[in-house]
Amino acid sequence: MIREQTTPRVQNLDLTREQSLALYRTMLIIRRTEEHLARAHASGQIPGACHTYVGEEAVATGVCAHLRNEDAVFSTHRGHGHALAKGVTPRQLAAELFGKATGCSFGRGGSMHLFAPEVGLMGTSGIVGPSILQATGAGYTFKLLNRNNVGVAFFGDGAVNNGAFHEGLNLAAIWELPVLFVCENNMYATEVAFAYATKNTNVAERAATYGMAALAVDGNDVLEIYHAAGEAIARARAGQGPTLLECRTYRTRAHAEGMRDAGYRTLEEIDSWKKRDPIASWKQRVLEAGLAEEAELDAIEREAKELAEDAIEFAKNSPYPDPATVMNHIYHQPITN
Secondary structure, three states: OOOOOOOOEOOOOOOEHHHHHHHHHHHHHHHHHHHHHHHHHHOOOOOOOOOOOOOOHHHHHHHHOOOOOOOEEEEOOOOHHHHHHHOOOHHHHHHHHOOOOOOOOOOOOHHHOOOEHHHOEEEEOOOOOHHHHHHHHHHHHHHHOOOOOOEEEEEEHHHHHOHHHHHHHHHHHHOOOOEEEEEEEOOEEOOEEHHHHOOOOOHHHHHHHHOOEEEEEEOOOHHHHHHHHHHHHHHHHOOOOOEEEEEEOOOOOOOOOOOOOOOOOOHHHHHHHHOOOHHHHHHHHHHHOOOOOHHHHHHHHHHHHHHHHHHHHHHHHOOOOOHHHOOOOOOOOOOOO
């Protein structure tokens, strides 16, 4: 049977025009928002740490494009990109980093503790590895409730030597849970090279230990991630168990804003990865496929910049949480005598 295509597809990319532009838009929103947040942090407007996602936008974008609000995502200290790709708005993100009441965690969480259950962002954490166990728990819940949803864990290469990695993957495998484990292998855990801390740096190969499906992909190729994640999520929804997806990528900014860029890595290495920018390369592929004009992509660029600028102004003008609400949004049991 011949299936009629109602929407033109990108040549050799197997995506509709709308899908292709949506991927481009999400990556740009993440990039421009992060750049504005970095400047706000440098000027002292953002308290605490700020770990940006610049250079890794393709991973969150390609994975989250397949997720529903009911799917649960758990993330790390570098979670801004995951939050935006899952549906948190730039305004909500910026306000949270500014410590304002209009933030996604009501100003309580800051950069590393983003929470938006209404879109399925079930938390980010500065502790290494818990996202793996949390996503496994979400998958177990979905299976018990017979729900067609998926738990997704984003984590860095530094987490794969953590006990949580073994425990989470093993449980997900033996119980065939609907979980996608996404390792963002950016080659460094803070400033420690992955090659120094690990004899075998091929994370995807570890899945064989658990009898789990796995794939290593170019983490700067949003199309490759999109297809790999789509297949893994479809298998999870069909009851065929978990997948380990290793995305080999690179952060082109410091581990956290205010820290050094180089010293533990060379400037030449950083520059070589900047030339592999996932946004620029995707823009070129879409143009070469004839799916959009330069002016259309420029308009998306302007939109992303305007959203980022608006988010910062919104955060600046938002109120701080009322001290009287200090006991809200927490679990506590009053002490009675």
